[in-house]
Amino acid sequence: MKFGTVAIENAQGLILAHSIQADGRKLRKGKVIGPDDIALLRMSGITSVIAAALAPGDMDENIAAAAIADALGDHGLESSAPFTGRVNLIAPHAGLLEVDADALGEMNTVDESITIATLPNMARLGAGTLAATIKIIPYAAEGADVARAASLLRRGAIRFHPFQLRRADLILTEVPGIKQGLLSKAEAVTARRLAGLGMALGRVIRVPHDEQAVARALAECGAELVLLLGASATADRADVIPSALLKAGGRIERFGMPVDPGNLLLLGELQGRSVVGLPGCARSPALNGADWILERLAAGIRVTSDDIGAMGVGGLLKEIPQRDHPRATPREGPLRVEVILLAGGEGRRMRGEDKLLREVEGEAVLRYSARAALGSRANRVRVVVPEAETARRDTLAGLDVDIIETPETSLGMAASLQAGLRAIEPTTHAVIVALADMPEVTAEHHDRLIAAFRPDEQREICRACDEGGFPGHPVLFGARFFEALRALQGDRGAKEILIAHPEYLQEVATPGRGATLDLDSPEDWAAWDAERKTRAAS
Template structure:
């Protein structure tokens, strides 16, 4: 692509680099000039109108053989990035930009290495995304593809598209129901604050909680509740913190015939989470901070579980960088 000033008489077929005033023949004397927008492909009529405004030189871009116009390039790259993926919709190209938006609630799935390769091809080709596994709502902006100049070289675009293949997708909710088992110490049921917070979390993904279940803080009682739970995903929120992998709630999972996969996470708030399984049902032991609607480590685990994204102990242990989240004021033992 060539870029620079040219006489108005030589600008037909060029792309206007800056919005420019013009004076069409039908412009009444009392009317102001009309603006020709940036990015317009100039015709003989445009140029005559510009000349009447007294302008004799324009800043323009001229495509060369093999160049791909900005809108076409952005559209092709967006198609490559989402190739074979579901849950994304591409917007129409405008000014060299195409957005990829979520069709429904879910998590953004990103191949970060592939996106880095795309952005390394040429400064003219850019892809910006949300963070990996970010929770998205329907219509949420997952990525924006922007071609910076008015066109890019065909070979550069081809390299970017090759690097981009299937790098961006969405994972959507896989379940419709969940059971929350709450424990109590003494006769009184706990506040429903934790249940309301969890209900809002799962509702985002189209899930509902089954009837409330409150049991004594005892292994046998929790184990029996787990065995009878109707939900497809099982949550446990204990009256007192789970302080060890052999504490009441993890032991109850084992007593019910399940297994405990991992305990603890380097995310604060959220350290005291545990992850288990009972048959084909995931079990998540929630930390006490899950009673608050504020984001905490449990969100990062339950969102992946609900959306069918595999999560292993090493994934949880790798969440420490960026895992220092905003303090929850109502927490019993603040950091400071």
């Protein structure tokens, strides 16, 4: 790849290296410079730019990132669309991340331009958690390096294990004089611990701290996982709980682990079911070695004595400072994005016809647009319609959308947007504002906006652009701008926010011309229908 200062007359087709303001418009870094951009630069008196040119054999950053992601195989994570040379791997459900550090380390040494960063091996993930990110550092990588890096990624270098166990039984032992409240608290803490792993607490059996009684209780348990919490700590393999497991016909895999707190854990098996003798620290909800074992078992991962032996490095949990992951977006919980689909307009240029009921591929364009939003990674779709407007409501029948009625649609787009914002969940990190009369906007348009949203990189307004680079809809706004959106008035929409905050604006390339195709009159619809028929015929 060639990189340097280029006269604008020689810049067409090159990649803009740094964002630049030209005639009041911001040209974003990474943009392929077109003839319109050159004209804009010339009008602004700019004679040269810093740009990158792909050399023969180079691979575009997005194509290279996608190639590395493909080489990882079927890892069980969701892959984002490539964007600015990055592919994010995201957990679709709660579970554990398994990584082959040797394979990834070797790949990261092929060339400095090709990188993968992950969370630690066996990291616990919530639904929507960013597990790994593939990043091509410059605007291109040599194709030979990409091929070599891909060849080093053994299938299984990254693997996601969703939590799959559903129920666990609990045996609590008693000694004379023990307070029943202590047992009840242990039961409640265990139930919460299991709930975090997607499991319910099944039978709870209280028995004397006696080998025979514990053995009988083990025989009564039928859940996929059996937990034991003794009134007295287990001090030896010959103590009550390990002996009871053997008496019931089970076996001991390991007693004791190099994790503190959690040293006195027992792991065994009985009739194909895992049995865990919990250490006393499990009476507290604080992280301990038992959590590491329960997480793996819940994810369907067999745990051996050697696995436990390898937990010593990093096993001093008492000394771990609490901190966020460096690449985590500064937010609480998994990313939550909602779509507000504006369907409140009167469409005066349609001369009395409701354009949202016009058919696209056999269904009303309103329903078509709602289904496109539902097909995306957005968490919820909310459709704003005029109050007492039955035809639009009826066309949405059977779709999993929230219909928001507002009497204020005649006041303009801002009123409809505010009605949608009043309905969103308080934990929402971003909203996508979409128009219901844009029939070539697809689920991919929404997903590309979600992939581009990175508050940690000041990408908090993400606007869809068509294949020609012209901006349009939909537009994603981060929570930073919710109050500004609520303050809008009239029919100006959110354009003034985009103008006021160019530093947060990210133009997002989307396929086709869906982002700018706006059909406002019968003539527009007729021309579009004719064009579609011509495309279909060819």
